[in-house]
Amino acid sequence: GDSVTQMEGPVTLSEEAFLTINCTYTATGYPSLFWYVQYPGEGLQLLLKATKADDKGSNKGFEATYRKETTSFHLEKGSVQVSDSAVYFCALSPNTGFQKLVFGTGTRLLVSP
Amino acid sequence: NAGVTQTPKFQVLKTGQSMTLQCAQDMNHNSMYWYRQDPGMGLRLIYYSASEGTTDKGEVPNGYNVSRLNKREFSLRLESAAPSQTSVYFCASSEKGTGTEAFFGQGTRLTVV
Numbered sequence: 001g002d003s004v005t006q007m008e009g010p011v012t013l014s015e016e017a018f019l020t021i022n023c024t025y026t027a028t029g030y031p032s033l034f035w036y037v038q039y040p041g042e043g044l045q046l047l048l049k050a051t052k053a054d055d056k057g058s059n060k061g062f063e064a065t066y067r068k069e070t071t072s073f074h075l076e077k078g079s080v081q082v083s084d085s086a087v088y089f090c091a092l093s094p095n096t097g098f099q100k101l102v103f104g105t106g107t108r109l110l111v112s113p
Numbered sequence: 114n115a116g117v118t119q120t121p122k123f124q125v126l127k128t129g130q131s132m133t134l135q136c137a138q139d140m141n142h143n144s145m146y147w148y149r150q151d152p153g154m155g156l157r158l159i160y161y162s163a164s165e166g167t168t169d170k171g172e173v174p175n176g177y178n179v180s181r182l183n184k185r186e187f188s189l190r191l192e193s194a195a196p197s198q199t200s201v202y203f204c205a206s207s208e209k210g211t212g213t214e215a216f217f218g219q220g221t222r223l224t225v226v
Contacts, residue, residue, distance in 0.1 A: 032212035
């Protein structure tokens with residue numbers, strides 16, 4: 001079945017450091033890919049998405065590119081802030097049948113001043 | 114605009130007790146979902162409802178039942194709670210279609226003792 005694998009955390013960075021969180025997927029066909037973010041005590045909210053190969057999703061300085069050849073959707077940000085501390089989830093939604101989300105295990109990011 | 118509202122936010126149950134988690138959305142979405150979040154396991158789909166009047170099992174349905182009461186409301190029932198059901202439960206909703214965003218409630222933290 002469909003699955004998402006993302007790097008274990010926590011990822012600990014200093015403010016203004018470069019961030020990469022790796023995500024790879026296994027799916028039939030060409031799913032839509034998402035990054036969701038969960039701030040402490042809150043539900044998940046969409047950070048960015050890409051619906052076809054080579055698309056780049058971006059939001060709030062975060063970017064991720066849909067790479068079909070490597071089945072990856074790595075999240076990057078050039079300069080993290082303390083306020084980016086959260087748990088980040090990579091997810092996919094198949095493009096056939098019912099489009100329910102399949103999540104990775106989540107990566108906690110801790111940014112210190 | 115409330116989005117997705119879950120009640121209660123916190124609950125402690127004794128083993129064998131029953132309870133119903135309530136979820137309502139005001140975005141006129143067709144599809145609704147129940148997930149559970151456990152450390153190191155990401156979010157796992159319990160049940161979903163593709164549209165009003167239909168419900169289907171997800172990845173981990175055992176021990177749960179659901180009711181899609183109308184287009185707005187989707188409840189999750191634990192008939193006889195077990196310690197293994199200690200978790201954070203999230204309700205979500207989305208419109209149908211490829212790459213559509215899911216909107217999440219703030220979660221219910223359930224402890225079964």
